[in-house]
Amino acid sequence: MFIEIEANSSVPIYLQLVQQIIEGLAKGSLKPGDSLPSVRAFAADLGMNMHTVNKAYHYLEEKEFIRIVQKKGVVIHAKGIREASAADRNRLKQELRPIVAEALCLQMSQEEIKLLVKEIITDLKEKSL
Amino acid sequence: MTAIIFILILLFIIVIQAFLPKFLKASEVFGVYIPDTHVNDSRIVKMKSRYTKVLLTGGMAIILFFIGWLLLLRPSDQHIVLLGMVAQILAVVFSIGLYAKNHITLSNWKKTEKWTSGQIERKVVDLQFREQLKLLPNIFFILPMLVPITLGIYGLTQYETLPGQIPIHWGPDGEADGFAEKSWFSVSSLPLMTLVLQGMLLFFNSAMKQSGSKIQVQQKKRSREQQLAFRKYSSWLLFVVTISVTLLMGYLQLTIIAPEIMSSGVTLAFTIGFLIVILGSVLYYTVIVGQSGTRISITTHEINQKGVIDADDDKYWKMGLIYINKDDPSILVEKRFGIGWTVNMGHKGSWIFLGLLFGTIALIAIVL
Missing domain, CATH: 1.20.5 (Single alpha-helices involved in coiled-coils or other helix-helix interfaces)
Structure with a gap:
């Protein structure tokens, strides 16, 4: 799945990342268990700071859309698609x-x-x- | 023989440099990012073909001078090497000068005519890029290291039987022409250098895994496939170089330890074989693959997005040649003008790598 980021947009970059990943999940392009790039790889692909990606990932982790497993990488949370609590x-x-x-x-x-x-x-x- | 090798190398440099624009991305011309809207600008097309013509003419003049000098003065081998080097440097300086001139002109057009204004700049990332990236595993580069390690240790165990003078340099005819006093270091210098080279290639292969992908917003699928192919071929090229270097250096080290197997004919065959394999692979890489895989044709259906262009990264590229981006965690990035890769000078890792590399070379040069 492709993600498109506008550096000059008024929406912060980390939020653009968050929104597009959630949208991917809603559309079914991303499914629970799918893996996402590591923070370093993602930042390299964007040519942007690792903090930006980190911020996006922590935000998504907090909302239980992704799971960050040390050494194994980042995956879409099993509860990524769930009944709203x-x-x-x-x-x-x-x-x-x-x-x-x-x-x-x-x-x-x-x-x-x-x-x-x-x-x-x-x-x-x-x-x- | 020396002269022929020099002429061939000169010809190779000039032809590759002259036709370089044909093997590069259409969106990066003379190191300047060109948005899709201006890719077919007739001035750019003209500039490219002029560059090729001027470089070929100038390059041929240098070669003709070199040949004329050889025929008229019939210089010694030493002088040929010296002037051959000068001619090579001249050819390189000439092409860089021509490049710089075009780079500056093009940047000015782009700036004064505001080519990117009014369009939305977008960066594209494929979330599955790394999963689809098929580079050779690092073990392919680690295993060949056993060869110089074994030969180095073997050389040291035979230390007593070795002659007082150790060859450290070989002429193009396959005869050793440079020697050093026998010492623990001069006996192992060849394996050490091989290890440094192999380490460098291993480093490149692993840095390529981490290098950021450059997917074009208007040709997402095509540029992704081309990138994946380019990286796979880059990894294979590194592997071919590793194996060739290991074999050549291994053979030379064997001739030091056991001179009886040495014959200048075999050495010559090894050297020429080495050159053919390296030049052949580089040529294949350039002509068939092209920079970022642009020569590989892939047909895809892309949805055209109006008013959207790739992000302009010109500010990170000094003269379009040197990449400095402190935020980008990539150590290696694809070159803008040239085939292959360059380091991100904004990354600490690049400085550590360059320091180690030049440090080792200097150390070997001083101690020998």
Whole structure:
């Protein structure tokens, strides 16, 4: 699976890495047990600092999307695809809040927001890439 | 014989340098990153063909001068070696000068006309690249080290029977022409040098495993396949060099220990065989594989993304030749102008490696 990073984007690089790996998982391009490159290899491929990759991996590890095993490498967590726990649900709610707030400022109705979410879901489920 | 070898080497340098742009990525011209939108700029195409013509003309002039000097003055072998070296340096300086001129002109065009502005720069990583990378395992480079180690120890056990003068240099005709006083060091200098060389090649092979992939955003699948092939062939080339060096040096060390097996004919055959194998593999690597595998044709269906180009890394490439990037953990990176690899001077490992290499060479030169 390919990952594409924009160095000049306003989204921090580590977050771009995180988002694309999660998206890969949602699309099914990545599956639990699949291995990811080591921090060093990933940073070399990006030509960027190892801290950036480390930050992304720790973030993903905290959310239980990947498992970092000393010496064996980095793999997609067995629980990468799971039923949302109460904590997961809470976190998502927190993270969605500013986006929904922005949508309300833009005078979008509940129906429109629902439609937007639906569009994104269809897009992710089309495994075109 | 000396003269012919020099002329062949000169010809080799000039032809490779002159046609180099044909074996490089279209997106890196004279060490400058060219976005897809400008790859077919007619000025660039013209610049490349002019470079080839000028370099061939200048190079041929150097060779003709060299041949003329040989025919007119019929110099001694020593003088041929000296002037041959001068001619080689001249050819290299000439091509570097021509390169630098083009590099600067091209960078200026790119800067003043803002070739990359308004486009999104993207870096691409394939998460499975390392899994698909098929380099030779390091053991292929470690096992040949047993040869110089064994021969070194064997040489030392035969120390008493060896002559007082130990050959340390051989002429192109296969006859030893440089000698050193017999000592523990001069007897083992050849195996030691072989070990240094083998160590270097082993280092290259393992550094290549860690080197960052350079996948192009508009040709992701194709450039990935080409990269994988390029790296596999690079690893094989290193292996061919390791084996050839081991055999040649091993043979020479045997002739020191047991001079009776030595005949200049066999030495000559070994040297010429060595040259043919090395030059042949390099030629194959250049012409068939090309830099980053650009000569390998692969057909894929790529989705064209409008307004997206590869990330511009020019700031890390001094004159397009020297790579300095403190953040990049790669020690070895693919060259921009040339076939093969170069070190990342922003990495501590490169300095340690270069220090060790030159330190050992200097040590051997001083002690002998």
